[in-house]
Amino acid sequence: MAEQLPEVEILLKRLSSLEAQIVRLQAEAADLRAENARLQAENDRLQAENIELKRRLGLNSQNSHKPPSSDGYRKKRIQPALPKDKKPRGGQPGHTGRTLQAAEQPDQVQVHLPARCAGCGRVISAHESHKGAGKRQVFDRPGPRLVVTEHRLGEITCCQQAQRGVYPANVTASVRDGPGVRALVTQLSVDHNMPLEQMCRLFEDVFGYALNRETVATALEQGYELAAAVEAATVEQLKRAEVAHVDETGLRGAGRLRWLHTASDSRYTHLFVHPKRGGEAVRSDASVRKDFGGRAIHDCLPASYQFEQANHGACLAHILRELQGLVEQGSAWAEVMRDFLWHLYEQARPLQGEAAAAARNRYRQIVSAAELAEPPPEQKAGPGRPKSTAGRNVLRRLKEREEAVLAFALVEGVPFTNNQAERDLRPAKVKQKVSGCFRTDQGAAVYARLQAVISPCHKQGRNVFATLRDLFARQPVSLLAGG
Numbered sequence: 447m448a449e450q451l452p453e454v455e456i457l458l459k460r461l462s463s464l465e466a467q468i469v470r471l472q473a474e475a476a477d478l479r480a481e482n483a484r485l486q487a488e489n490d491r492l493q494a495e496n497i498e499l500k501r502r503l504g505l506n507s508q509n510s511h512k513p514p515s516s517d518g519y520r521k522k523r524i525q526p527a528l529p530k531d532k533k534p535r536g537g538q539p540g541h542t543g544r545t546l547q548a549a550e551q552p553d554q555v556q557v558h559l560p561a562r563c564a565g566c567g568r569v570i571s572a573h574e575s576h577k578g579a580g581k582r583q584v585f586d587r588p589g590p591r592l593v594v595t596e597h598r599l600g601e602i603t604c605c606q607q608a609q610r611g612v613y614p615a616n617v618t619a620s621v622r623d624g625p626g627v628r629a630l631v632t633q634l635s636v637d638h639n640m641p642l643e644q645m646c647r648l649f650e651d652v653f654g655y656a657l658n659r660e661t662v663a664t665a666l667e668q669g670y671e672l673a674a675a676v677e678a679a680t681v682e683q684l685k686r687a688e689v690a691h692v693d694e695t696g697l698r699g700a701g702r703l704r705w706l707h708t709a710s711d712s713r714y715t716h717l718f719v720h721p722k723r724g725g726e727a728v729r730s731d732a733s734v735r736k737d738f739g740g741r742a743i744h745d746c747l748p749a750s751y752q753f754e755q756a757n758h759g760a761c762l763a764h765i766l767r768e769l770q771g772l773v774e775q776g777s778a779w780a781e782v783m784r785d786f787l788w789h790l791y792e793q794a795r796p797l798q799g800e801a802a803a804a805a806r807n808r809y810r811q812i813v814s815a816a817e818l819a820e821p822p823p824e825q826k827a828g829p830g831r832p833k834s835t836a837g838r839n840v841l842r843r844l845k846e847r848e849e850a851v852l853a854f855a856l857v858e859g860v861p862f863t864n865n866q867a868e869r870d871l872r873p874a875k876v877k878q879k880v881s882g883c884f885r886t887d888q889g890a891a892v893y894a895r896l897q898a899v900i901s902p903c904h905k906q907g908r909n910v911f912a913t914l915r916d917l918f919a920r921q922p923v924s925l926l927a928g929g
Contacts, residue, residue: 501775501836509771511745511764513875548583592653595624615920625918628665631657632914635666636896639873639880665918670892672917673899676925680714680898683926684734687711689741689759689859692734692750693867694723697874698883699890706894709734710870714925715901717870717894719887724749741857743864746843746850757857758850761864762787765851768840777837779816783844786812790855791862802856809852816841870901899925 507514559570597617601610616625634640634648642662649657684690690709697706697719705723709716718732728735728749735742736753743759744750751758766787772780790797790805797805820841823832834842844851853860877893884890899917902925903910917923 501771504774505771507767509767509774511767546583546585552583590652592627592655616918623661623665625915627655627661628668628918629911629914631662631665632669632896632918633900633910635662636877636893637873637900637910639877641881666892666896669896669899669914669917672920673895676899676917676923677716677895680716680902680925681734683714684709684711684716685737685739687714687738687740689743689861690734690738691743691861691864691867691870693744693864693871694727694747695871695874697890698878699887700885701883704887704890706871706874706890707733708867708870709738710866710901712866713902713905715870715898715905717874717898717901719890719894723747725752728752741853741860743861743867745864746847751847757853758847759853759857759860760847760850762791762851762854763863763865765840765844768836772837772840775837777819779812779819780837780840783812783816790852793855795855796858796860797855805855806848806852809848813841813845813848816844873897873901899923 505512506517557572557576559572559574559576562569597613599610599613601608603609631645634645635642640648642659645662646657646659649655690711692707692709694705694707697704699719702721704719704721705727707718707720707727716734718730720727720730720732724747727733729752730736735750735756738753739755741757741759742750742753743761745761745764766784769780769784769787773784786808793801796802816837820837821835823834823838825832854862874893874897884893899913900910902908903913906925908925913923913925
């Protein structure tokens with residue numbers, strides 16, 4: 447019996463050791479399961495991140511809001527945003543063209559006679575009588591020069607008083623450049639985006655006139671002040687417009703990001719620069735949106751929906767690009783919605799009666815189907831809205847802004863895109879590519895106001911130079927239709 451006790455103790459020790467080992471292994475297994483769960487979660491996160499990065503790498507100007515300039519040199523062939531009519535190349539029937547036409551009364555005539563007689567070799571005089579055998583005309587620009595006008599005051603004595611005349615309002619110094627020079631400087635700088643050094647070199651080469659930086663800066667500042675009344679009249683016209691296009695784009699000024707805002711239609715353009723993009727900017731004194739009561743066309747910026755007095759229209763070009771991006775990621779509902787919107791675009795608009803009701807019902811059916819296809823955003827701990835997928839974001843906009851999206855098909859006069867505002871902002875992007883940025887905020891503000899004078903001239907077929915020259919000559923300048 448005594449001999450069996452050591453064996454029992456050995457077994458008990460082994461059992462205790464096994465129990466400790468089991469506890470250790472269980473702890474290790476728990477750690478491994480936790481590590482596996484962590485790695486699985488990390489793998490899921492990396493897969494989602496990989497999918498998102500691939501999606502971003504595939505974004506271009508055809509399936510997102512990215513500009514065409516971001517596509518690079520190896521970009522694919524750009525398709526037009528809207529389908530074009532299949533027309534033959536070249537001028538269309540009824541197109542007047544811009545070919546030079548012979549003038550009935552030329553400014554000068556040069557007669558070209560043969561130098562010698564082909565028979566006897568007699569030298570032929572330039573004054574000999576002759577008959578016409580043919581004519582051709584050459585349109586050319588004679589060597590330009592600046593015309594110097596000296597303004598003198600005359601003094602007369604009448605009623606025993608010496609009385610003098612007064613200088614014109616734009617003659618403010620003993621020697622200065624005139625309204626024509628300032629108008630040309632402004633047009634070259636704002637409308638043609640010419641850098642300062644090139645402008646000065648052009649003036650010296652063409653006119654023999656040493657233009658300096660101060661002259662350019664003074665001309666632009668004076669134009670900014672004189673254009674204030676024109677800007678105010680344009681703003682009032684846009685506030686009363688039935689349809690206005692609004693948009694904004696980034697602008698570099700004083701080394702910081704600024705935003706160039708526009709409100710425009712087919713005749714008028716208003717531009718202003720603000721440090722902010724959203725609500726603070728659209729509520730500012732310079733904004734047209736806060737007082738606009740018509741139909742505002744925009745790209746669904748949330749700040750644009752702040753004003754309930756206005757109706758809204760969404761830019762379908764933006765929405766179609768986003769839907770195209772989802773289609774390329776395999777989204778079936780996005781393809782159906784894209785084709786449906788194109789179908790509405792091809793219909794005779796506006797739709798009315800049963801056709802309008804059918805279009806609205808079909809739109810809602812696609813949105814309902816998309817609700818099932820798009821996963822809801824994952825809830826997360828802490829404050830803030832959970833992050834949604836790109837498809838869910840587009841779907842939410844389509845659902846919440848149904849009236850704005852379908853306005854082009856259901857309301858008379860509502861355009862399909864916001865291209866008008868895009869065109870009115872494009873010159874500023876070209877200006878930045880040439881100049882890089884505006885050195886001061888005031889310089890950006892000067893550009894915006896003067897561009898808002900030049901843009902309506904192009905839209906209304908006005909002579910830009912003549913309009914600017916009248917502005918600098920302090921003559922009445924009206925950009926109102928028929929003005």
